[in-house]
Amino acid sequence: MFSSSQDYLPAFVLPLVDLLRSGGPVVALLLILSVVAFALVIAKLLQFQLLRVGRHGPSRKALDLWLDGARSEALKRVSASKSVMSDILQKLMRRGLHASTDTTHLKEDIERVCNARINMLRAWLRPLDMIAQTAPLIGLLGTVLGMIEAFQAMQGAGAAVDPSVLAGGIWVALLTTAVGLTIAIPISAIVGWFDGRIEAEQAEMEAMVTAFFTGAAADRGTASVVTLDAQHAEPRYAT
Structure with a gap:
């Protein structure tokens, strides 16, 4: 049969x-x-x-805009992108615009977010x-x-x-x-x-998060470094 x-x-x-x-x-x-x-x-x-894994061009461009002071345009670019890296930068930029943001706590919490995204990518x-x-x-x-x-x-x-x-x-x-x-x-x-x-x-996440907090000082030479000031609603630039 x-x-x-x-x-x-x-x-x-x-x-x-x-x-x-x-x-x-x-x-x-x-x-x-x-x-x-x-x-x-x-x-x-x-x-x-x-999740646009490996597509870092829009995120890098948005970070450059942010470091150049075009914060609204930078936030608009990362909000329009669906990549993992853009999502992390969006969280950083939204919190960076608030005067009450504590830089130390933000660094620790964004590390938690990055670890969660990496674990999500490792699923299955x-x-x-x-x-x-x-x-x-x-x-x-x-x-x-x-x-x-x-x-x-x-x-x-x-x-x-x-x-x-x-x-x-x-x-x-x-x-x-x-x-x-x-x-x-x-x-x-x-x-x-x-x-x-x-x-x-993961390496790109670490590089961009570090550049966000340091202002990519190594690449920009004597360019201004973005720091968060608890007394101002906008980031200030320290030379």
Whole structure:
């Protein structure tokens, strides 16, 4: 019945059916993990796209405007952007316009906000990493179980062992390890790529927040440094 139903399956599904038939439940479990991993990768890519991860041009321009004194224009630019970095700068700029803002407390609190944003970007990476680590082990387990079954069959056959049957059992057993590695290798590479993007975003956050409080004195030479004065509604410039 199962073989006759294959006639109604799409051509691209047939290799999967043969793979499941040869590898058994271990391959079925690995294929389920691959589907979960694929869904998580798509979700992360969409998240990075929506949060504009890696797109720092508008935020840098807004920070330059702020340091040049065009605070309204700078706030307008970061408010219009949906990136993670623009959201952090928007919080800094809105608080920087208030006379009662305590610089020390603002630095500590913006660090909390940055950590929360980084943790948000790291969401779902742990399951992906777990799949990448466990898939080869699951495949190896399937190989060990298949080898045990093959050698049990050889022992039961005694002297009448058919080498072709034994070889067939061994390659089927090795199939699960191959499937596990096929899943784990690209997932590991993708997780590394996501980690690299997040680390770059974290470094950019630290650089922009520091520049906001110091006025980017190192880049601007003798330019004025923006400081917050509790007695004034506007930031003052200290040379």
